[in-house]
Amino acid sequence: MFGVRDTGAAYGWEMTFEQPLPKSLSPSRLADFQSCPRKYQHASIERIPQPASYASAKGRFVHYVFESLFRLSPPERTLERTREFITPAVDAVLTEDVQVDIAMDDAMLARLVAETEEMIATYFEMEDPSTVNQEGVELRLGVTIDDTPLFGILDRLDRDPDGSLVIVDYKTGGLPNRNYDSSTFANAELYAALCQAKLGERPARIRLLYVAQGQAIERDVTDVVVSARTDAAVKAWARINRYYADGEFPATPSSNSCRFCSFKDICRANGVAVPR
Numbered sequence: 001m002f003g004v005r006d007t008g009a010a011y012g013w014e015m016t017f018e019q020p021l022p023k024s025l026s027p028s029r030l031a032d033f034q035s036c037p038r039k040y041q042h043a044s045i046e047r048i049p050q051p052a053s054y055a056s057a058k059g060r061f062v063h064y065v066f067e068s069l070f071r072l073s074p075p076e077r078t079l080e081r082t083r084e085f086i087t088p089a090v091d092a093v094l095t096e097d098v099q100v101d102i103a104m105d106d107a108m109l110a111r112l113v114a115e116t117e118e119m120i121a122t123y124f125e126m127e128d129p130s131t132v133n134q135e136g137v138e139l140r141l142g143v144t145i146d147d148t149p150l151f152g153i154l155d156r157l158d159r160d161p162d163g164s165l166v167i168v169d170y171k172t173g174g175l176p177n178r179n180y181d182s183s184t185f186a187n188a189e190l191y192a193a194l195c196q197a198k199l200g201e202r203p204a205r206i207r208l209l210y211v212a213q214g215q216a217i218e219r220d221v222t223d224v225v226v227s228a229r230t231d232a233a234v235k236a237w238a239r240i241n242r243y244y245a246d247g248e249f250p251a252t253p254s255s256n257s258c259r260f261c262s263f264k265d266i267c268r269a270n271g272v273a274v275p276r
């Protein structure tokens with residue numbers, strides 16, 4: 001069942017994983033683990049496919065467009081040139097699997113293209129990309145800290161006019177209810193720790209660009225934040241190794257963690273009390 005010798009101690013029998021432990025921990029996988037260790041088990045160890053949703057496809061679509069924009073030289077970064085990346089994004093992102101997952105038809109494609117065009121226009125009201133001095137786009141950062149292998153791909157790393165490094169993350173969903181709660185910046189703060197360890201320089205701040213609403217929210221990065229995020233990742237990796245050796249990652253169902261989880265049916269079949 002799902003490539004494992006069934007579930008573990010909670011169900012009264014032995015379980016060991018046939019799949020290897022992932023070689024590294026990314027900020028998004030850490031978020032999975034922290035919201036529910038069983039989600040990490042299903043997604044990262046058993047690698048059970050998670051179907052795309054319209055929102056996730058749109059996110060990847062828009063990220064593809066912005067990545068392409070920032071591959072251009074600064075004077076080329078115009079609204080018109082950016083719009084030209086929409087057609088290649090259809091081929092690159094909307095693969096057959098994705099189209100099946102989201103049941104895409106002509107109307108949905110038209111909606112996706114229209115929403116993307118709107119976000120591009122809104123983005124150009126937020127900043128002028130020809131003046132952005134980016135040090136990295138889709139920057140791959142891998143580093144081992146305290147025996148914890150961390151890896152992630154950062155949307156953009158800028159050098160602001162005041163000389164400081166800034167982590168920039170595009171957001172295609174809605175604004176958070178409370179702009180500055182800790183989970184909003186959690187992923188980006190771990191990226192800040194990765195930058196500090198890998199590049200030897202701590203980013204001064206994080207800038208989240210909510211390109212659907214035309215709003216940016218920022219937070220300064222401090223040594224305390226970097227240290228806390230690093231510490232949390234190191235502790236989580238130790239727990240991941242322990243659960244992996246035990247053969248079971250506990251399920252911690254809650255409305256928040258289960259709401260958008262694609263493993264609800266599996267959990268319910270295994271007796272986990274997933275909220276309705």
Ligand code: SF4
Nearest residue numbers: 036039257258261267
């Ligand atoms: S459905 Fe809930 S309990 Fe099950 S893996 Fe997802 S978050 Fe965890």
